[in-house]
Amino acid sequence: MLSIVVPTYMEADNLPALAQRIDHVLSASGHHYEILIADDHSSDETGSVCEELSHRYPLRLVLPGDRARDLSLSVLDGIAAATSDEILVMDADLSHPPEMIPTMLECLREQGEAFIIGSRYVGGGSFDRDWSLWRFLNSHIATLIARPLISCSDPMSGFFMFNKTMVETQSLNPIGYKIGLEIAVRSGFKSIVELPIDFKDREIGESKMDLGQQFKYLRHLRRLYLHKFGSVAEFFHFGAVGASGFLIDVFFYYLLQSFGVSHLVSRAISFWPAVSWNWALNRLTTFGERAKRPKARQWFEFVASSLVGFAINYGAYVLLTTQFVFFDEYRLLALLAGVAFASLFNFTASTLFVYSDKRNT
Numbered sequence: 001m002l003s004i005v006v007p008t009y010m011e012a013d014n015l016p017a018l019a020q021r022i023d024h025v026l027s028a029s030g031h032h033y034e035i036l037i038a039d040d041h042s043s044d045e046t047g048s049v050c051e052e053l054s055h056r057y058p059l060r061l062v063l064p065g066d067r068a069r070d071l072s073l074s075v076l077d078g079i080a081a082a083t084s085d086e087i088l089v090m091d092a093d094l095s096h097p098p099e100m101i102p103t104m105l106e107c108l109r110e111q112g113e114a115f116i117i118g119s120r121y122v123g124g125g126s127f128d129r130d131w132s133l134w135r136f137l138n139s140h141i142a143t144l145i146a147r148p149l150i151s152c153s154d155p156m157s158g159f160f161m162f163n164k165t166m167v168e169t170q171s172l173n174p175i176g177y178k179i180g181l182e183i184a185v186r187s188g189f190k191s192i193v194e195l196p197i198d199f200k201d202r203e204i205g206e207s208k209m210d211l212g213q214q215f216k217y218l219r220h221l222r223r224l225y226l227h228k229f230g231s232v233a234e235f236f237h238f239g240a241v242g243a244s245g246f247l248i249d250v251f252f253y254y255l256l257q258s259f260g261v262s263h264l265v266s267r268a269i270s271f272w273p274a275v276s277w278n279w280a281l282n283r284l285t286t287f288g289e290r291a292k293r294p295k296a297r298q299w300f301e302f303v304a305s306s307l308v309g310f311a312i313n314y315g316a317y318v319l320l321t322t323q324f325v326f327f328d329e330y331r332l333l334a335l336l337a338g339v340a341f342a343s344l345f346n347f348t349a350s351t352l353f354v355y356s357d358k359r360n361t
Helices: 012-028 046-053 071-081 098-110 133-149 179-186 211-229 231-258 263-286 295-323 325-329 331-354
Strands: 002-008 033-039 059-062 086-089 114-119 160-163 191-196
Touching: 002 012, 002 071, 002 098, 012 033, 012 046, 012 098, 033 046, 033 071, 046 059, 059 071, 071 086, 071 179, 086 098, 098 114, 098 160, 098 191, 114 179, 133 179, 133 211, 160 179, 179 211, 211 231, 231 263, 231 331, 263 295, 295 325, 295 331, 325 331
Parallel strands: 002 033, 002 086, 033 059, 114 191
Antiparallel strands: 086 160, 114 160
């Protein structure tokens, strides 16, 4: 038995053709299967279409209950309802070729502890060349930033197969739509196997990809980077936020001067929007999974630690340039060393004190 999990949202028009193609391929090759339509609060005719299809095919509708909308959670619903340990996940929009299922299943049974991916970008794979430049760049940039997490050419693929005995579903924490990446990164697969597929654009219905889903993807990536790289990923995220705060600082520094404010006063004022930006962005993103503490007190603590960090930065610069000839000759290196020391202090203070999970007040 192969359990085929199909997450759906407003895909009623595609389901008859999908079920027919799956049945044609698997019945002809003698495979027993079930199709689990894992719906995500669709308001179209998905329910009635599934009812009609269930009389012709081994197909079941899995409803989402009262949870929030999220296609990744629909996949988890389908996996939980599956009869078989052998799980295939594929989209409902006919972009994934059912004709590849027997090959993927044979590969899984040969390598039971592998994660099998239907890949667009491995040798022999393809995708529609009618993509706009924006869609092409969006897909490839999203793929590039996921590469450190998983060794494959198409980590964004939604067409994958695995044995669910290799997955601890309670450890999964997905958001958005790239559940395959979540499963591959958080589970104990011994290898990733990519099989080439011809990826086709949908002909019926509309893509669910929008700006909101892209933001969810970035949030999802942050969770996975923290899972895989721990405090190292958190530190680099903290540094990126600090770099954005530097741009805010410079912007206000020059903006105030353009209104006639002296450069000394401008420098004193520009610190405050920059540090407030850093505090808010770290609260939202870098430490976003941590318990939220009272904003005013946390902001004050962040400002205080940032002022101490600046003192460390400045003190290190003065010490290095006055006590070491090398750093007096190469003052930029002294400046960078001061920034590094301050960043380590600020990150440590933020991690252990300002945004600590152990503090409630």
